[in-house]
Amino acid sequence: MSTAQILADHTTARVGGPAAEWTVARSEAEAVDVLQTHPLPEESVRATGQDTLLVLGGGSNLLVSDRGFSGAVLQLAFSGISAEPIGDDAVDLQVAAGHDWDSVVAWTVERGLCGLETLSGIPGAAGAVPVQNVGAYGSDVSETIVQVRAWDRAVGDAVVLTNDDLKFGYRDSMLKRSTISGSPRYVVLSVTFRLTHQPGPALSAPVRYAELARALGLDPTAEDSARRAPLDQVRRTVLDLRAKKGMVLNAEDHDTWSTGSFFTNPIIAQAQLATLPERTPRFSAGTSRDGQALVKLSAAWLIDQAGCGKGFGLPDGPELGRGAAGAGLVGGRAALSTKHTLAVTNRGEASTEDLLTVARAARDRVRDTFGITLHPEPVLIGCEL
Ligand SMILES: Cc1cc2nc3c(=O)[nH]c(=O)nc-3n(C[C@H](O)[C@H](O)[C@H](O)COP(=O)(O)OP(=O)(O)OC[C@H]3O[C@@H](n4cnc5c(N)ncnc54)[C@H](O)[C@@H]3O)c2cc1C
Structure with missing residues (x-):
């Protein structure tokens, strides 16, 4: 200690x-x-x-x-990967909680294993990925996780939780729902993923995300078999797309001094769309328990359209965030990324309270403009939005 x-x-x-x-x-x-x-x-x-x-x-x-x-x-900080073949075309990968997540993805791509490639470039450790069902570019870890081994603090022993037990949702899981104000019941010790491999060239799973498909030269509307690309090409393309949005850590680039997306994309009843401008981007999000059609909105779009564009909070950023004396909100120490409106960033000297002040301003503008309340994605400890 x-x-x-x-x-x-x-x-x-x-x-x-x-x-x-x-x-x-x-x-x-x-x-x-x-x-x-x-x-x-x-x-x-x-x-x-x-x-x-x-x-x-x-x-x-x-x-x-x-x-x-x-x-x-x-x-x-403990790491390690072990692999066990399952039949002819699958492998179960058990990964220790402290293993760097992007190294896990790189390891699988190098060995021609399919299933994690679009999750390249996400910072953090493997033990955290089931907590908020980490996802990007059309897939999330709920699709490949078989089980986790976790320490259950309520009983003082290790337990195995299957994919069913984990009750995954959008950026959500039973692990997250049983965490109260940052206090977790379960601590993940290792995660098991089931990945596939085929004979011949190592291809990705069908690419679902239109932006990624286009960047790979694929037709996003083509059938599944025509939307696969070499695994290593998918990984490189995802890393390129993410870097352009400031979503790959880079010590030189303050746009990456963040927690990634600060807000989750709101999910609302389709009927509520009537209160929003017609041009509001929306994506189908299934149905609620009481049978209502649901749609997912883009938090980044709402923030931008509410007047908090890229660089909001900097002295030379959008006008609303320049502050009374023109020095920027909180003196420009914290601001929305200049590459993406969803990341609240530290420009070098920010405090937690500075980041929260910028986040609150964006949340309030969205609520005042659209009547939608954004919720934070990161876990807040000892502080509130
Ligand atoms: C630049 C950037 C880009 C990002 N892009 C994405 C993205 O594309 N998609 C996405 O989903 N997320 C993204 N994120 C968010 C983040 O990287 C992920 O949520 C990641 O899985 C967090 O891992 P971590 O180890 O850093 O967790 P930490 O920040 O250390 O912890 C987060 C929470 O999980 C708990 N926790 C951590 N480890 C365990 C464990 N073993 N057992 C139980 N609880 C645990 C912690 O107590 C805390 O409450 C991004 C973040 C950044 C900074």
Whole structure:
């Protein structure tokens, strides 16, 4: 155990105060030692954000208050991949929670395994991907996860949770729903993915996302068999597209000092579309439990159309965010990315509160303009939007 670590040094937005205790677990056994001393607190304690434990992967979906965290941070830093063939055309890959996620994707692409290629370039650790059902470019991890092994803090033992048990949804899972104010019941120790391979050239799964299909020279409306491309080409193309949007970490580029998308895309009843401009982009999102048709909106579009375009919050950004003295909201220390309206970014000297101030301004403008309330995607610890 070590002390005096600062969350800002371990999060991709580079904000967050000190933690009282800090353990870097280099093996599952070390993690379990710490977990055994931090059983799940009472629900009333968890609801007030007073858990004694904060589980940390790559810190890419986390905003911790400037005051820091008064309990123990458990940083999962154990890695490892093992593969087991399943029949002639599939492989089960068991990945340790601390393994860098993009290295997992690269590993599978190099070996001609299909299923994770569109999830290239997403920061963080493998143990976190089931938590919010990480997804990009038309696929998410719920499609390949077979099961996770997790530490259940309520019973003080390891459990196996199958894909069914995980009850995945859009950027959501049972793991996330059983986390209260950042206090998790389950801590993922390893994740098992089922990936496929075919004889002959290693091709991707059919590309569903129109922007990616076009970038690969594929017809997005063609049948499945005509929408496959070499795995390594899909990976490179995704990395290129993401880099242009500031969605691949780059220490030189402040547009990437963020938590990625700050807001989830809102899902509303189709009937509610009548209150929005006709040109509002919408995507079918199935039906609600009571049978209403649902549509997903683009949070990035809503933010942009509400007057908070790229660079909102910078002195030379959109007018609404230039602040009274023209120095930018919060002195320009935090702003929407100049490449993508969905990322709230640290321009170098920002605090957590600075990032939240910009995020609040964007959320409020969207609510005032469209009557839609945006919800944050990152986990907020000790702070609120
Ligand atoms: C530039 C950028 C681009 C991004 N692009 C995408 C994208 O395309 N799609 C997408 O879905 N996300 C994206 N993200 C968000 C983020 O990378 C993912 O959510 C990622 O899976 C978070 O992993 P992490 O290890 O950094 O989690 P952390 O930030 O360390 O933790 C996030 C939450 O998960 C909990 N947690 C972490 N590990 C575990 C575990 N083993 N068991 C239980 N709980 C755990 C933490 O306690 C915390 O509540 C992006 C982020 C950035 C900065």
